[in-house]
Amino acid sequence: MTMKRIVTAGLLAVTIVAAALSSTTVESRAGSLSPGEAAAIAGVGGLIVGGLIADSRARYYAPAPVYGHAHAWDRHVARCYARYRSYDAYSDTFLGYDGFRHRCLL
DSSP states (O other), X not given: OOHHHHHHHHHHHHHHHHHHHHTOOSOOSSSOOOHHHHHHHHXXXXXXXXXXXXXXXXXXXXXXXXXXXXXXXXXXXXXXXXXXXXXXXXXXEEEOTTXXXXXXXX
């Protein structure tokens, strides 16, 4: 799921919940919520739902592979650092243009 879709889904959830709660003309059972307070509660609820939707993708990275001797690993790390500015040797990943981390396969 791209970042654009995640943001869109979150905003859509906020809009739907806010519209549903703020458009009601009947007073709440407690009788103490104003329309502004109901809209604020709907906004917070939509934000929480949007955050849950956005964070639903599991991001697990296996330990970095070891290529033979330490010399091979050092060469691998040097090549990845030279190619990707966002390379992280600990996880053997780099930050791609799509916003996600990818394994360096050089």
